[in-house]
Amino acid sequence: MAGQKLYPRATVKKIVKAHSNRNLTKNADVMIFLDYMLFMQTLMKEAAVEAKKGGERSVTARSVKKVTADALAKFRG
Template identity: 60%
Template sequence: MPQTLYPRGTVKKIVKAHSNRGLSKDVDILIFLNYALFMQDLIKEASIASKQSGERGISARSVRKVREGCLRKYKG
């Protein structure tokens, strides 16, 4: 059996505990993909912010600058 990128059962248990709702069969996959898209967007925006600030690479400061805007885009 191939190894998954994350523990599917654990993700489902956590989401179920926080939502108090039933979950569809593949909801963990959708959550993981949404997370991956969020991280991709966060890094892209932080890269732009760091270049505008004259930094050579992405810093924690550039991530903090764009964090709020990226979180708003992905809020459900």
């Protein structure tokens, strides 16, 4: 597992630079990726709760759509 990359750092840096016209500091891309992963974890947990409340057996697109706005609001800075 040593040396295995979790995500393409250069791609994340290019995307952020394209949207903001700014360079990133050395480890800013790592923080962006971690924040993204926390957001996805929160989104899926809330969607699972919503699906269970709706009587669904698994998480569906509908349950994700219902909780997306609330999850995004939690991650706005």
